[in-house]
Amino acid sequence: MKNLDTKFPKRALSVLMASATTLALIGCGGTGQDDQTPSTSSTQFSGVAIDGALARATVYLDSNNNATRDPWEDYAFTDNDGYYSYNPKTNTDYCASSAPASEKIYCLKSSRSFSNVVVRVDGGYDLLTGEPFLGQMSRRIELEESTSSVDSVVSPLTTLMTNVESNDDRSNVLNALRISENDLDVNYLDSDGTGSVNSSLLNTALKVHKTVTVLSDRLNDNYEELNNEVGTMNDPSSEVYRSLAQELTANSDTGLDNILRDTQALTRIMDNSESVLRDLYEQKELDLPADLGSSESPDQFTRVVNITSNIPNIVNRLIDPISTIDTGGAQGRARALETFVIKSVNEGRNDDSSIDNAVNFFTNEANTTLVDALTSALSGERGDLSALLNNDFSGSDFDSEEEINQASRLDDSAQPLSLLAGSTLKVSDLDLGSAPNDLKDAEVEFYFTGDTDAISGQFTSCVKFIDGASTDGTLGEGNSRGELVNGYWSMLGASSDNRSSFSVLLTIEFLGATYQAILKPNGTATIANTEYERIRFDFDGEIKNWYSVDGLTTTEIVPTSNKDCETRLPSRVGI
Structure with a gap:
C-alpha cells in the first residue's frame, strides 16, 4: 500500500485543492482469503460504472470482498464516459499495447486466477449531477478458467x-x-x-x-x-x-x-x-x-x-x-434529487428545516409547475447546484419560475473553459488566517500542456500550503512553500466540434499515488475592490471556491522543481 504521509502530501493535496479535510489513500488490510497465485495469462475486465455514469472513479478487483482496495488488488480509473478498459462510444481499447500512458490508467487487467471476484467502484464524478459520487458500487463476476475478457455493467442494481x-x-x-x-x-x-x-x-x-x-x-x-x-x-x-x-x-x-x-x-x-x-x-x-x-x-x-x-x-x-x-431530462431530474441528497448528507445530527421544505416542495402536487421549472433549469451545462444547496426551498426567493431559474443556474459571468493547452491558471484561497500563530497561505498554479486546440493533455502544477504558521517563520507540521505536482487534464463533454467545457477533469499523480479532481468556472466576484474569477475545485469529495485575479494566461515558463515553485508562489503572509 502506498500510504500518504501525515505531513505535506496528505494535508496539502486535500486542503490546498479542496478544504482542510485530510485524506487517506484507499487500500489496506484483509483476511487474506481467496489469495490468488499469479498466472502467465491475464484477464481483461471492461465495462461501465453508472449511477449516473461515473467519470474518474476507481474501479478495482476486490478479491476478498472487504470493500477496500488491498495492495495486491488490480485497479484502474473510469474514463470521461464512465467506461474502463474499453469505450464502445469511441472504440478505444485502453489496454492495447499501443495505448499512451494517459489512457493506460483506464485499463483493468489481472494476471491472477479467479473463480469469482467482486468488481468494486469508489469515488469519481457523477456525470448526470456533475457532483462527486458518494459511496461504493459493486458486481460479483463469475469466471471460467479460460476466460480472457469480461464486460459488465456496475450499478446500484x-x-x-x-x-x-x-x-x-x-x-x-x-x-x-x-x-x-x-x-x-x-x-x-x-x-x-x-x-x-x-x-x-x-x-x-x-x-x-x-x-x-x-x-x-x-x-x-x-x-x-x-x-x-x-x-x-x-x-x-x-x-x-x-x-x-x-x-x-x-x-x-x-x-x-x-x-x-x-x-x-x-x-x-x-x-x-x-x-x-x-x-x-x-x-x-x-x-x-x-x-x-x-x-x-x-x-x-x-x-x-x-x-x-x-x-x-x-x-x-x-x-x-x-x-x-431524454438525457437532458434525466440530468435535470437527477440534479434536483441530488440537491435533496446533499442537503440530507450535510445535515449532520441537527434538524434542518430546509430539508423538510424540500420534501414538501418536491412532493406537493401544487408545486408541479415549479418542480418542472427547476428540473428544466438544472438541465444542460449551466445547471448548477452550488447556490441551490444554500437555498431553504421556501419564501420569496423560491416561489416563481424566475427565482428558481436564478437559484439553479450558473451566473452569466461564468464562462466555459477553452484553449487550456499552453495556458497558466493561478488560483488562491483568500483566507490568510491571523497573526501571530494561525497564518494561512494556500495557492495553486496550473500549467496546461498539449496541442493548441487540444481537449486533453498533461499538466504541471505548483502547490503552496501554509496553515497554522507563526510570524516567527515557523511553518508548522505538514506545510510547504512549494511542491511540484504532475498529472493529466481532460475537458468533460468537449469534442472536435466544441472545444470548451464547464468541467475539467484532473488526474493528479503525487508520490506514487493517483487522485481525481474537477475544475469548474463559477462566475466572478468583487472582493475588497478586486475582481476575481471564481473557480470551483472538487477534490476527494470536498468542494471549495478558489479565486483567480488573471484567469487563464499564456504560459511563459513551466517550473521543473520545488525550488521553482517556491519562486513562483512567494509568501503572502510575510514568512
Whole structure:
C-alpha cells in the first residue's frame, strides 16, 4: 500500500485543492482469503460504472470482498464516459499495447486466477449531477478458467446482488425490485446504444443508491475510523447495501418502494449494518463510539430514517418510471434529487428545516409547475447546484419560475473553459488566517500542456500550503512553500466540434499515488475592490471556491522543481 504521509502530501493535496479535510489513500488490510497465485495469462475486465455514469472513479478487483482496495488488488480509473478498459462510444481499447500512458490508467487487467471476484467502484464524478459520487458500487463476476475478457455493467442494481448467494434469494431481490436478471446488464442511461434512457431502471437505481447514501453517511459520521485503519472498509455503504438486500429478500412481495418508505425497515437496515461495523471495530481493537441503535445513545436513527423514507416519493415525482425522458431530462431530474441528497448528507445530527421544505416542495402536487421549472433549469451545462444547496426551498426567493431559474443556474459571468493547452491558471484561497500563530497561505498554479486546440493533455502544477504558521517563520507540521505536482487534464463533454467545457477533469499523480479532481468556472466576484474569477475545485469529495485575479494566461515558463515553485508562489503572509 502506498500510504500518504501525515505531513505535506496528505494535508496539502486535500486542503490546498479542496478544504482542510485530510485524506487517506484507499487500500489496506484483509483476511487474506481467496489469495490468488499469479498466472502467465491475464484477464481483461471492461465495462461501465453508472449511477449516473461515473467519470474518474476507481474501479478495482476486490478479491476478498472487504470493500477496500488491498495492495495486491488490480485497479484502474473510469474514463470521461464512465467506461474502463474499453469505450464502445469511441472504440478505444485502453489496454492495447499501443495505448499512451494517459489512457493506460483506464485499463483493468489481472494476471491472477479467479473463480469469482467482486468488481468494486469508489469515488469519481457523477456525470448526470456533475457532483462527486458518494459511496461504493459493486458486481460479483463469475469466471471460467479460460476466460480472457469480461464486460459488465456496475450499478446500484448489481451492487444489491453482490452478496446474494442462493438462486432463491436472487429471485426474491429481483422480485422486490420488479426487474429481471437481464436488467442487471442494461446501461439504463444508454439502453439502446443511441442515448435512450430506461426511465424505469433509472428510477429504481436512484431510489436504491440515494437511500443507501443517506443512511451510510449517518453511520460514517459515527464510525470515523473507517478507511483510516488498516483492514477497514472505505465507508459503510457496502454493509448498508448488504442489509438492504437482506430486507428485500425477506419481504420481496412488499416491493422496493414500500420497504424504503417504512421507517421500521430502514431502522432494521441501520441496526444490522451498525452491528457489522461494531464487530469490525472490536476486531481491530478500536475505541467504540456510542451505539446509535441502543439505549446507550437512543433515537439516533430517528431523524435519518425519517428523512430517507421520503426518497421514493421524491424520485417518483421527478422520474416517472413509465414516461420517456431524454438525457437532458434525466440530468435535470437527477440534479434536483441530488440537491435533496446533499442537503440530507450535510445535515449532520441537527434538524434542518430546509430539508423538510424540500420534501414538501418536491412532493406537493401544487408545486408541479415549479418542480418542472427547476428540473428544466438544472438541465444542460449551466445547471448548477452550488447556490441551490444554500437555498431553504421556501419564501420569496423560491416561489416563481424566475427565482428558481436564478437559484439553479450558473451566473452569466461564468464562462466555459477553452484553449487550456499552453495556458497558466493561478488560483488562491483568500483566507490568510491571523497573526501571530494561525497564518494561512494556500495557492495553486496550473500549467496546461498539449496541442493548441487540444481537449486533453498533461499538466504541471505548483502547490503552496501554509496553515497554522507563526510570524516567527515557523511553518508548522505538514506545510510547504512549494511542491511540484504532475498529472493529466481532460475537458468533460468537449469534442472536435466544441472545444470548451464547464468541467475539467484532473488526474493528479503525487508520490506514487493517483487522485481525481474537477475544475469548474463559477462566475466572478468583487472582493475588497478586486475582481476575481471564481473557480470551483472538487477534490476527494470536498468542494471549495478558489479565486483567480488573471484567469487563464499564456504560459511563459513551466517550473521543473520545488525550488521553482517556491519562486513562483512567494509568501503572502510575510514568512
